Amino acid sequence: MCGYFGVFSSAQLNISDEQIIKAKESLKDRNQETEDSYRDNHLWMDVNGANMPLINSRYLVVLDGKIYNNKQIQDKLERKGYLFETGSDIEVIANLFQESGTDCFKELRGKFAIVIWDCEEKILYAARDHFGMKPLYFLQNENECYVASEKKAIMQLQPHTELNKEALQQYFSFQYVPPPMTLANNVYCLEPGHFLIQTLEHPLKKHRYFHASFQPVDGNEKQIINRIQEVLVDSVASHVQKEASIGAFLSGGIDSSLLVGIAREISPSIKTFSVGFEEYGYSEIPLAKETATKLEVENYSHLIQPEEFVEKLPTILSYLDDPLADPASIPLYIAAELAKEHVDVVLSGEGADELFGGYNIYREYESLKVFQKIPETLLRWINVLARIFPDGMTGKSFLQRGTTPLNKRYIGNAKIFEEKEKRNLLKEYDEQYQYQQITSPLFQRVEKDHPAQQMQYIDIHTWLPGDILLKANRMTGAHLLDVRTPFLDKEVFEVAQKIPVKYKLTDNQTKVILRKAAMRFVPGDVIDRKKLGFPVPVSKWLRKELYDWAQRIILESKTEYLLQKSQCLKLLVDHAYGYHDNGRKLWTILVFMLWHKLNIEELEGDNKKGGLFL
Template structure:
């Protein structure tokens, strides 16, 4: 894992010292080394901060080039099938100077052009410079595991793994995108391709952009998920999933340095650790727990660790850990209000003290229908769910679960147009979306069976925009690489091709994974109710903390939010809305008040 940055200026030469400072804001992503490339006319620069795993020698230093230095790359990520691709490329006559997966991408581009993206199995964000054709390519992996941002005006394009590298250049204006403020409160994140800043954008998952010498930008989507409704026996598919996940774990632990694993005691991490421990003894595993919480996952993780004989380490969090939110805003240079940003950072910190890379289970809930809304709301309605509908305040009957219902279920502090109008200063009202579910609606496909409609939104929105961003920032803040074996091309293709009856069981969560694990783990684990990586509600209900952190609000002073709305949330003890306000307050102080 690494940090990348670059700058192409059509009018003037690159300021080398400034570019080095921009590159080195990403040192936490790559503390093991650095490199830069400047074109002959000094108008293009590529930068790299290295976190090394394969070929630890200097031959792996980036940016890397082909033999005649006409193609250059700076890449963040891992290509897990690089050995197989390299063998094919050698047969085609390509010559390699390193043993890195990064160099494989260069030669793959020479052989197949950008169609090579279909062949890559891995997580990546890269910039590739084609000197002969004077073209720059910026690309992200199909799931959105690795980030890539860019700033564009008529004279230049600047890109980086994180926004902080771009705005280290003080000539880049830090102007808030007013619509993005509304979207932050609606979704807990700012959907691609926009960011919190005007004129700074995200490359969307499964996309690349091509920039020519006139700085014309052309965007392409190179991968679309394909759905089918193939019926097959659950037994045969369980066997196939066993085979595919086992193989993916084996590929994901390829490294010249030791790899560990997160372990929550849930199905996803337990299955990874099962396969991992069969391939290597005595692996390190890591979990986080919470004070005085009977659902604290560190207890369940210990049971699984004992079964698979891992070297397990855990840490218990208390209320005092809320105080690290100020520090976290340096790494979350675009605000994200997921409630698990603190525990995700803490478990990454714990792991980084022992390993440079770990496995994690992101993607399993999306592809195996493991979220509570998959189980509770999409197939069957019972009396409890009707009661829950009243609790959540849904306007529509729960058995008519639709985009608006999904939006409210996902909000964790719902902000519709009326609520946004009350919270935001009048200067922001014209930028409040008419449809506060529009990003979800973008991926809503009525041609799919109802469960798959929402699985697809989970993949493109919840996972691709929030979950993977959270994990990337928390892990990279600690110079830790997180690898996600469930986000594998074969696994995703198989699961989306199946009739949902094959992989869904109303009474048994993620039934395919359960079938694999049930012979190895005790009933306490197998029958454990699904829970997110969050912590107890009380952890987020310290209202004295909210009062202290919002009493001299910079957002109010800057005429972004209204004081009366904040006072109302405090009076009503509306901790979910307060959490969103508090995170944005901390972010604003870090990035716009200094």
């Protein structure tokens, strides 16, 4: 893990020592002892937590991440005559780049954000891994290009960037800022599976080297199960390698249990970590401990209290460049804190749901099949009627979903505010920034696919990098804990992308074929457990324990130039009295208000010019 930032100039590099110091300060919380920097006429590069030697006297390579097929690549290159002094990931990347150019990114198996400076040709390259496990931010102006591991470093180099109103509006639907946007105008997060090229003569260009899409091929179920088992064993072994201390997050579900079941055969001393809440139905600790006992591995657990939950929130937001209103961020942060007391590397099950069909919403097409037999004219009338029904009325949601095309209503696993609700919430709602602006181009690529496969595709390209992997990377990185996600391996994906929907989903079960593959590694009673997710009692707490806290944040927040505070307070009161469950909507508002306080109010003070500048 390392923090980095770089400045490229097509003219003579002109950057002040003060800017450099501020950018370094923004990354100092990584608490790394190693620091290195490089400067020539066109580039400044600074790294916190790693060294960046010149390889072959030509390539400067910065790597945030880990390459799991390092040895295989090195062996291949040595057979071609390449010599290695250290065999480090950086040296392997530099030699592979010299051999294959930008095609090298396709071969890398791992999590990475890579910056390469070709000192001879004066060309800057930057690449992000296949699924977006490591972030890479960039900004380009007339003569300069900035790259960084965190947006805050770029903000120190280019201060007074305007707030991106489109990104803000989308945040309130998605609960995160959908990539590649950020809340800062002109600062972007590079999409997974892409790389950048910047030369002295030409503007920044972006290219795709990997496209996560599903291409099902019908086959024998037993053969598919065997292939899943083979590739997962290989992936877990690659991710565990020869680590002295290895751990895993363990819930009561199939994904983490499967990883632990495989990993313990490689590393019998693996430790597991679980967190939960005292509230009934909001803790998988008992199931996790039961699973750990059957797998014969140690388990450490922690019960989270409402006070601790709120107390950690400002610190957690300080590790995020943009607001993320996924309540699961807090228990993940606390689980990482617990794990770091015992291990340096932890396995986690991110990606299994998106690859193997794990969300219950993916089975929705079966329950809505009845609407396919209804004439289109009648469907429109039913839709109009359903809109008239009061919110919360039994059957309203079913009728609306059944009479609304998938590409008009599905935006991913979290959908917080509808467009009509955002019109009431935002001071400056813009009709052109509706959530379909994000999802429509994605749906167009998969319009002929099975509905469940379309939803998987949307999630992989929005929800996975924008929420799931963002919180996994930042919450573990806050404790300098190295998280590894064996499901999100390019070799695993090559198997998963070919599995037909009929093997992934049935009328009453998700991840069907993955469960069958797991029978070899986990106890039988774990196989058919329903997905609990990572439940957090935010809605319950906002009615009682956290009501006063939430009310105070709304009243004290200086976001009235962006949000209708009266609407925010109404949502809170209606929720407290049980008129509506506004828990997730309120949490999305509260997280933004706290983020605003940390990133705008406290930093800019009286000079923030109406709050329009970050």
